[in-house]
Amino acid sequence: MPSSSGVCQSTERQCEGNTLKVCRSDGSGWAAVPCGEFHVCADGQCKRKQLSTCGNNTVESGEQCDDGNQISGDGCSRHCLKENVEIFEPMQAPQGMEGSPFVLGSRTCRSSTTRNKYANTTSTLYVKVSPIICKLDDKDVISLDEVKSHINFLSNVYKGAHVKFVLGSVRYETDKDECEVFFDTEGSSILRKYSKRDAISVFYARNIFGGNFPIGGFANLSGVVMNASAFGQRNILAHELGHSFGLDHPHSCYHGKDTSSRTCGTRGDQLCDTPADPGPAGVNGLDRCSDGTTKNGACTVTRCESISCPGGEKPHFKNLMSYYHCGVELTQEQNLVVRCVAENDQKARTSARRPCTVNTECDGGTCESGFCTNKPANVCTAHSQCTDGKVCVGGQCGTCRADGLVVSDVALCCGKKVDNIGRCCTGNNCCLSSVNAFVTSTGACQCKDGYERIRPGDASDVRCQKIVPQCVADGDSASSDAACCSHERNDQGKCCTGKVCCGPQNNSFTTSSGKCTCNSGYEWVTTNDPKDFRCQLKQQPTCKADGEAATSATDCCSKERDDSGVCCRGVACCTAAVNAVPGANGACSCQAGYVRINPQDPNDVRCKVKPAAAVKCTLQHTFSAGGFLRSGHTDIISNMAFSSDGKTLASASWDKTIILWDVSANKRIRTIKGHTSGVTGVVFSLDGKTLYTVGYDKTIRSWNVSTGKQTQALS
Incomplete structure (x- = not known):
């Protein structure tokens, strides 16, 4: 049994009667999953009951599967649907595809002869798609506009089968438990709960948990469950609807049959028109073969332009039914399957006439009894021009909507109100927290604090929105x-x-x-x-007391900090750490050879080494400018050096030369050339026999002082 606190381990599953308790992935609590009339809860699973009443090997006209009776057009009994139609996605054969039309649902379309009957069919079949959108915390997990774009995309994908999808009725689900689906325990029940007889249901959940890899969606004959948090939702929806219309994955082995035991040779799915496909690398448990082994994905696709598989297979990686999400292509055989299933197994959900709700959906025709006709639409400018209780919306007459139905225009509610998600409502049924409003004691509908009317001039629209403050311009005063x-x-x-x-x-x-x-x-x-x-203002540091260690002199405030890093004052600082000693009379004196750092400050007893006596210099020689100018350099002198005996001076210049001078005679001895750019440095060796130079030409050179010849060059 679950603990009284409701906290559990994410792997826990328990049975309570015929209800399966599944711990949520974050361990925050339990999700209750009724196993239903035709399943029994045992060993932490909803297991299917063995039924013997379903099936007489005949699919009567109008039925969706073999329901075990001979009544034509009864639409197939509920227990037959529950028994035979299971989840398609993700494929983990043999269990995962038990509801595939090729296995149970479509006996007719297994035959290629039957499928080929539709090879030349060009008439359009219409399929209504009825979305159920989860709405949590007053926010849709996906907008209705996005759903409409998905439906338009589907019509383009399946145009080769001449199947067109149109929007049906829209519903909203606000139960958090319903909107976070556990695939392996709740998948079938969600599809059964929202299935419709005349439309494909698409349930947009906030998340889908479970499986060996992230699940974008799954499907059966009656509909699809979509993960609204998944990337690439349009392609995922098109892929899942492919399962609803009889298409399989093009895997290497299928339903326990290895490729080698099939008549398709190296081809993958049961249509035999797509190459074998091991699946993408990194996706595990894609298929199970007859020897009981489970095959993992192995192929790598590069930018959806090329594919490489270890076994040399060449999968159709741009095929809609592959796992590569690189395209939405369908083969001719796949289009024939879709059309065949649409004409037979999905017959109750398809129509040769286009479904509609208003005239504007009929391309200039008229919407009558839920289907488009070729009659010219009723053009109007006022409600009085419409008959049969209809109202004028968008220049055409439309039918008034009942409470709870979503409308595109408030006029379709025919005098009633519209709540915040666009549903018709009456009286105080509209004034709810869902529209951020409440009913006052006088019976009026009023916005909550911090909210205002979306359309203040329309008394029939009681929706409220949060008040957004106007931004104050630069330079103007603001209250906050x-x-x-x-x-x-x-x-x-x-x-x-x-x-x-x-x-x-x-x-x-x-x-x-x-x-x-x-x-x-x-x-x-x-x-x-x-x-x-x-x-x-800068934060003032906390002053340290005398004797306390401080990280800086600032921490000692107006006191001193000795060389050991301790705050002190006056004679208390007089220690060997500051090179000072206390005198006999209590005064602080510097050690021998030291003097005060700040002799004018009696509180600063720190001492430093006594400076050496100043060095006196005497003039030894004065150079005559004339001698240098007459026979010297032609550009700036960059450096000079004396020999160790002081008799010879070497000067380096930007004119690329070095000149040796006789100091006593004030005469040039010789000019040394060799650098290819300005000379920047010059120095004599200790014995005065060798001269070293460096220049902008990135070389270091050595010269014989006696001859002026180069002895070595380093670069």
Whole structure:
């Protein structure tokens, strides 16, 4: 039994009577799944009962499957549908495809002879799609406009079978448990609950849990369950409807039959018109073969342009029924299957006439009794021009809608009101929390606090929406930060943006380089926000007491911090750590060879090494400018060096040369050439016999001082 707290392990499953209790994936509680009349809960599973009443090997006219009687047109009994039509997706043969038309539902379309009857059929069959949209926390998991685009896409995908899909009635589901589907325990019950006799149901759940890989959707003959959180929903829906109309996956082995035991040779599905397909790498448990082994996906597709499989197979990876999601192509045989199933197994859900709800859906014709006719539509400009209780909507006469039905125009409610999801309603039935309104003591419908009427001038529309504050412009005063929207609000209460906020009101200023900087003694309020130019007084550090360690002198405030990092004051600082010693009279003196760092500050007893005596220099030689100018360099002198005996001077210049000078004679000894660009450095060896130079030509060169010849060059 579940624990009293409702907390469970995500893998737990338990039976309570004929109801299966499944722990949710986050362990937050239990989901209750009734096993139903034709299943029994045992061993943590809903197991199918063995029924012997279904089946007389004949599918009478108008039936959807063999229901075990000879009554023509009874639409197939409920127990037959429950017994025979199971989930198609994901395919984990043999269990996963037990409801496939090729296996149970479509005895007629197994025959290629029967399918070929429709090879030249060009007339259009219409299929109504009735969406059930989960609405949680007052928000649709998918918009109705997106659903309509999905339906238009389906008609394009299946145009080769001449099957066109149109929007049927729309329903909304607000139960969270219903909208988070556990595939392996709730899949069949969801499809049974929302199945319709005259339409394909598409249930848009918020999430689908379970399986060996993320599940985008699954299907049976009556409809599809879609994961509204999945990527590529249009293609997923088209793929799942392919199952509803008899199409299988083109796998390498199918329903326990290996490829080698089939007459299709190397072809994959039962149509024998698509190559064998091992499936995409990374998707496990795609198929189970006759030897009991489970096959995992193995092929790799590159940008939906090419495919590589270990066994050399060449799958049709752009086929709608493959797992690669690279295209929506269908073969001629696949189109024949879809048309055949539409004409037979899905006959109750298809029509040669286009279903409709208003004239505008009939391409200029008239909508009568739910189907389009070729009669010219009733054109109108006012309700009085319409008959039979109809109203004028969009220039055409339409039928009044009953309470609870979604409408595209409030006029179709014929004087009644419309709630927040577009449903007709009457009186206080409209004034609910779902429209953010409530009924007052006087019987009036009023918006909740913080909400306002969507259409204040229309008394029939009681829907309310959240009041959105108007953004205050830069420079204007605002009552709160929120009123400035995404802008800032300075200390004067005015909205501003970027450097407009930089000024005295925020204790900041703009430098000459255009940078916003805090005033002296101030720091940024938020250091990581480039749009916030507000500054505040710097936080003063907490002063450390004498004897306490401090990370910096600032932490000691007006006191000292000795060399060991401890705060101190006056003679208390007089220790060897600051090179000082207490004197006999209590005064603090520096150790021998040391002097005070700040001799004018009696509180600073720190000492430093006594500076050495100043070095006096005497003039040894004065060079005559004339001698250098007459026979010297032709460009800037970049460097000079004396030999160790002081008799020779070497000068380096940007003119690519080095000149050796006799210091005492003030004369040039020789000019050394070799660098290919300006010379930037020059130095003598200790013995004065070798000269080393470096230049902009990226070389280091050595020269014989006596001869001026190069002895070595490094680059």
